[in-house]
Amino acid sequence: MDISKLVKKQKDFFETGKTKDVDFRIESLNKLQESIKKYEQKIGQALKEDLNKSEFESYMTEIGMALSDLSFIKKRVRKWSKDKRVLTPLSQFHAKSFIRKEPYGVTLIISPWNYPFLLCIEPLIGAIAAGNCAILKVAEDSPNTSKVITEMIAETFPEEYITVVNGGKEVATELLEQKLDYIFYTGGITVGKIVMEKAAKNLTPVTLELGGKSPCIVEESADLKIAAKRIVFGKYLNSGQTCVAPDYLLLQNSVKEEFEKYLKEYIALFYTNEPLKNEDYTNIINERHFNRLINLIKGEKVIHGGDIDRETLKIEPTILDKITLDSPIMQEEIFGPILPIICFDTIEEVEDIILRGEKPLALYLFTKNKKVERDILRNISFGSGCVNDTIIQLATSRMPFGGVGNSGMGAYHGKYSFDTFTHEKSIVKKYNWIDLPIRYMPYTEFKLKLLKLFLK
Numbered sequence: 001m002d003i004s005k006l007v008k009k010q011k012d013f014f015e016t017g018k019t020k021d022v023d024f025r026i027e028s029l030n031k032l033q034e035s036i037k038k039y040e041q042k043i044g045q046a047l048k049e050d051l052n053k054s055e056f057e058s059y060m061t062e063i064g065m066a067l068s069d070l071s072f073i074k075k076r077v078r079k080w081s082k083d084k085r086v087l088t089p090l091s092q093f094h095a096k097s098f099i100r101k102e103p104y105g106v107t108l109i110i111s112p113w114n115y116p117f118l119l120c121i122e123p124l125i126g127a128i129a130a131g132n133c134a135i136l137k138v139a140e141d142s143p144n145t146s147k148v149i150t151e152m153i154a155e156t157f158p159e160e161y162i163t164v165v166n167g168g169k170e171v172a173t174e175l176l177e178q179k180l181d182y183i184f185y186t187g188g189i190t191v192g193k194i195v196m197e198k199a200a201k202n203l204t205p206v207t208l209e210l211g212g213k214s215p216c217i218v219e220e221s222a223d224l225k226i227a228a229k230r231i232v233f234g235k236y237l238n239s240g241q242t243c244v245a246p247d248y249l250l251l252q253n254s255v256k257e258e259f260e261k262y263l264k265e266y267i268a269l270f271y272t273n274e275p276l277k278n279e280d281y282t283n284i285i286n287e288r289h290f291n292r293l294i295n296l297i298k299g300e301k302v303i304h305g306g307d308i309d310r311e312t313l314k315i316e317p318t319i320l321d322k323i324t325l326d327s328p329i330m331q332e333e334i335f336g337p338i339l340p341i342i343c344f345d346t347i348e349e350v351e352d353i354i355l356r357g358e359k360p361l362a363l364y365l366f367t368k369n370k371k372v373e374r375d376i377l378r379n380i381s382f383g384s385g386c387v388n389d390t391i392i393q394l395a396t397s398r399m400p401f402g403g404v405g406n407s408g409m410g411a412y413h414g415k416y417s418f419d420t421f422t423h424e425k426s427i428v429k430k431y432n433w434i435d436l437p438i439r440y441m442p443y444t445e446f447k448l449k450l451l452k453l454f455l456k
Contacts, residue, residue: 001165003165003171003174003175003178004178006135006159006163006165007106007135007178007179007180009159009160010106010133010135010160010161010163011105011106011133012160013133013158013160013161014103014105014106014132014133019103019131019132019133019161020103020131021131022077022078022081022131025077025081025128025129025130025131026074026078028128028157028161028162029070029073029077029125029128029129030074031156031157032070032121032124032125032128032156033067033070033071033074035153035155035156036063036066036067036070036121036152037067038152039148039151039152040059040063042151042152043058043062043063043117043145043148043152044058044059044063045144046117046142046145046147046148047062047117047144047145049144050113050116050142050143050144050145050285051114051142051238051239051241051282051283051285052279052281052282052283052312052314053238053282054279054280056280057237057238057280057282058117061115061118061237061238062115062117062118063117063118065118065122065394066117066118066121066122066125068397069122069125069397069413069414069417070121070125072414073125073126073129073397073414073415073417074129076415077129077418080101080129080415080418081101082101083098083099083100083101084098084099084101085097085098086098086099089454090454091454091455092428092430093434093436094430094433094434095428095429095430095431096429096431097426097427097429098427098429099424099425099426099427100424100425101130101422101423101424101425102131102422102423102424102425103130103421103422103423104130104132104181104205104421104423105132105133105180105181105182106132106133106134106135106180106181106182107127107132107133107134107135107180107181107182107183107184107421108134108135108137108175108176108178108182108183108184109124109127109134109135109137109184110137110172110175110185110186110187111123111136111137111138111186112139112186112187113139113140113141113142113285114238114241114242114243114285114335115238115242116138116139116142116145116146116149117145117148117149119186119209120136120138120139120149121149122412122413122417123184123207123412123417123420124136124162125417126412126416126417126418126420126421127182127184127421128162129417129418129421130417130418130420130421130422131422132181132182132421133160133161133162134161134162134163135162135164135165135175135180136149136153136162136163136164136165137164137165137167137171137172137175138150138164138165138166140166140167140168141285141286142285146164146166149164150164150166173198176194176195176198176199177198179202179204180202180204181204182204182205182206182207182421183195183199183204183205183206183207184206184207184209184412184420184421185206185207185208185209186209186243187209188210188333189210189211189212189333189406189407192210195208196208206410207402207408207409207410207411207412207420208403208408208409208410209243209401209402209403209408209410209412210243210361210403210406210407210408211335211361211403211408212247212333212357212358212360212361212403212406212407213330213332213333213334213357213358213360214244214246214247214360214361214362214363214364214382214385215246215247215248215249215250215350215353215354215360215363215364216231216235216246216248216250216363216364216365216366216390217250217350217363217364217365217366217367217376218231218249218250218251218252218255218259218366219252219347219365219366219367219369219372220252220254220255221367221368221369221372222255222366222367222368222388223366223368223388224255224258224259224262225262226388227259227366227388228259228262228263228265228266229262229266230366230388230389230390231246231249231263231339231364231366231390232263232266232267232270233270233391234246234364234389234390235317235337235339235390236267236270236271236317236337239281239282239283239284239314239315239336239337240334240335240336240338241282241284241285241335241336242391243335243361243362244361244362244383244384244391244393244394245335245390245391246339246362246364246390247333247334247360248323248329248330248334248339248340248341248342249339249340249341249342250342250343250344250350250353250354251341251342251343251344252343252345253343253344253345254345256341256343260303260304260319260321263304263319263339264319267304267305267317267319271317275305275314275316275317276307276308276309276312276314276316281314283312283313283314284313284314284315284336285313286313287313289335289336290308290313290315292336293334293336293338294308294315295328296328296329296334296336296338297315297318297320297338299328300320300322300323300327300329300340301320301321301322303319303320303321304317304318304319305317305318305319305337306318315336315337315338316337317337317339318337318338318339319338319339319341320338320339320340321341323340323341323342324342325342325353325356327340330342347372347375347376351375351376351379354380355379355380358405358407359381359382359383359403359404359405359407360382360383360407361382361383361384361403361407362382362383362384362385362391363376363380363382363385364385364386364389364390365377365385365387365388366387366388367387367388381404381405382404382407383401383403383407384399384400384401384402394413396413396414397413397414397415398414399413399414399416400412400413400416401413401416402416438450438451438454
């Protein structure tokens with residue numbers, strides 16, 4: 001595929017103005033919705049082949065979430081696309097001021113392998129709603145899902161409007177060399193920096209959805225059984241390969257023994273006593289990541305799990321104890337089914353530990369103490385999070401999802417997806433029946449006094 005010709009083809013199509021028509025956008029969203037439903041079984045099978053996701057988990061965390069956000073946006077895009085009137089300053093009398101919502105043009109969406117359907121299609125929904133063309137660079141590490149997405153998009157849209165590009169690092173690099181109008185990247189921090197560096201050469205705006213070490217805090221006042229249940233769900237969902245999964249657990253010493261017991265109970269309840277034989281338990285995406293995770297377990301104190309199956313690339317839900325900030329597992333995002341525990345005595349210790357690192361993508365706090373809740377939410381910067389639950393902050397189209405600092409920039413979901421792919425063009429329409437002379441030379445003392453009245 002000639003990448004430069006593809007970009008030129010999309011630029012030519014965008015310049016026809018067809019995508020700016022709101023009816024065209026809604027029709028496109030309808031087509032995408034129908035196509036997802038048509039391909040639902042194929043998508044589920046591909047996710048099973050790539051990650052061993054169960055039918056339930058595939059729908060709950062990928063297909064269903066995409067359809068839900070699509071439906072939410074489709075119903076509201078006409079309203080969002082309208083010009084927005086704003087008040088005009090008295091100094092600009094007589095005029096009308098408004099903001100016009102304008103698509104960027106040709107957008108590039110680079111999606112990851114961990115939620116290969118959702119994290120490709122959800123940004124695309126925003127790009128379509130805002131009136132853009134889109135090139136989708138799908139993940140090579142989830143080839144079956146990428147193949148289905150390629151087939152589905154090719155059947156639904158012409159390539160000059162929306163198309164899929166497959167390939168590895170070389171293809172991604174060539175795409176990033178093009179003069180695009182917007183880049184939306186989901187993935188790791190290292191590649192995210194490369195994306196931003198490439199985008200800077202053409203001054204292309206970017207959204208970076210990255211990751212990092214998201215802390216989960218269990219304070220002594222928490223409902224320990226519910227906390228354990230919800231942490232096990234959030235941590236081991238998709239075998240820990242979730243950007244907002246609790247990365248490590250900060251556990252108050254006073255409840256350590258009791259809480260660890262509940263964690264083990266819920267792991268057994270959810271995944272059975274033989275999780276490696278559980279057909280619904282997700283595998284690690286490939287051997288490279290599998291080996292990386294095994295090395296993170298080596299030499300650490302395993303208090304639950306730790307067994308592996310190299311043939312199926314499965315690692316048991318694992319808990320590590322006696323972890324310090326200097327432990328190897330605390331030097332990188334885990335992105336796997338391993339939960340390290342760091343103990344603390346006071347909540348001030350928690351703040352100090354988290355503030356030593358980069359700003360996390362997510363933070364989870366389990367407490368009934370209002371002061372603790374207030375202090376943590378006020379004092380620590382993070383992308384999004386929950387009090388007394390994990391990861392569910394993603395499952396709404398009414399709030400933005402995104403990182404801060406090292407965990408990313410920009411946000412999407414619902415209207416925030418539309419806003420991300422939209423340029424707000426400010427316009428003042430001035431009327432001709434009066435033309436105040438104050439701004440024109442020659443400048444006088446009287447004009448200065450009037451100016452100060454207007455602009456104070």
